[in-house]
Amino acid sequence: MTAAPVVLKAEGLSKRFGGLLAVQNVSFTQYAGEVLAVIGPNGAGKTTLLNLLSGVYRPTSGRLHLLGQDVTDRAIEHRCHLGLGRAFQIVRPFPEMTVHENVTVGALFGKPGRNLSQAREVAYDLLERTGLSAHAGKAAHELTLLQDKRLEVARALATGPEVLLLDEVMAGLRPGEAQEAVHLVRSVRDSGISVLFIEHIMPVVRDLADRVVVMDQGQVIAEGTYREVTANPQVVSAYLGTETELHA
Numbered sequence: 245m246t247a248a249p250v251v252l253k254a255e256g257l258s259k260r261f262g263g264l265l266a267v268q269n270v271s272f273t274q275y276a277g278e279v280l281a282v283i284g285p286n287g288a289g290k291t292t293l294l295n296l297l298s299g300v301y302r303p304t305s306g307r308l309h310l311l312g313q314d315v316t317d318r319a320i321e322h323r324c325h326l327g328l329g330r331a332f333q334i335v336r337p338f339p340e341m342t343v344h345e346n347v348t349v350g351a352l353f354g355k356p357g358r359n360l361s362q363a364r365e366v367a368y369d370l371l372e373r374t375g376l377s378a379h380a381g382k383a384a385h386e387l388t389l390l391q392d393k394r395l396e397v398a399r400a401l402a403t404g405p406e407v408l409l410l411d412e413v414m415a416g417l418r419p420g421e422a423q424e425a426v427h428l429v430r431s432v433r434d435s436g437i438s439v440l441f442i443e444h445i446m447p448v449v450r451d452l453a454d455r456v457v458v459m460d461q462g463q464v465i466a467e468g469t470y471r472e473v474t475a476n477p478q479v480v481s482a483y484l485g486t487e488t489e490l491h492a
């Protein structure tokens with residue numbers, strides 16, 4: 245059997261803020277088609293890691309490879325054009341623009357070489373895929389929270405990613421809504437996109453992740469299937485005293 249190609253490879257990534265090593269020597273590999281979760285208690289360094297992956301921060305040390313290229317010193321735009329998309333926890337669409345226009349902007353600027361009519365077509369297709377077609381003409385500020393999250397995913401997909409980073413996109417959703425969001429992420433994965441996500445809601449991690457990377461105090465303390473990591477005493481101990489219910 246041939247192993248799936250590597251899409252992301254972090255090698256000893258660290259990020260220092262003054263006296264604090266927020267991310268310490270983090271290494272992991274993500275394979276094509278894989279859904280990888282990054283979990284850990286508050287302050288573990290998950291968001292900082294995501295910022296290192298997407299290019300918001302340059303690492304203090306370590307290297308990052310994306311789709312076979314060393315992108316350690318590459319800007320956000322370069323990573324985006326290469327095939328890295330990101331959806332944020334706090335959704336910030338252009339509120340007065342329509343839902344369709346918001347996705348068109350992503351399709352136009354996230355992928356070089358598209359003209360406006362191509363971007364508009366891509367946007368219609370993505371609204372269909374993310375279940376927003378019926379809301380295409382609404383102003384973005386009229387959407388519900390779940391629809392906002394769908395829009396955020398549609399905007400990230402509009403850049404044509406091969407790897408999609410999701411930063412706690414389930415935050416604030418009710419359980420039924422979170423299940424709908426899980427279906428959406430599965431459909432993204434089924435379309436061939438590799439997904440790396442940060443999540444605090446353990447049932448979501450259990451339902452979605454092929455593999456889980458657990459961080460604590462900036463370091464990776466465990467890696468494996470959901471079952472493996474939640475049975476790991478070091479992981480259990482890292483979560484003790486936190487509000488997160490580790491065993492979903």
Ligand SMILES: Nc1ncnc2c1ncn2[C@@H]1O[C@H](COP(=O)(O)OP(=O)(O)OP(=O)(O)O)[C@@H](O)[C@H]1O
Pocket residue numbers: 261264266284285286287288289290291292293
């Ligand atoms: N820009 C920054 N400047 C200084 N310290 C920072 C900065 N960003 C994060 N930190 C610190 O780095 C550590 C890791 O923070 P980070 O936000 O990455 O953790 P997290 O695992 O995402 O936490 P949470 O689950 O609460 O979002 C924390 O101690 C945080 O205070």
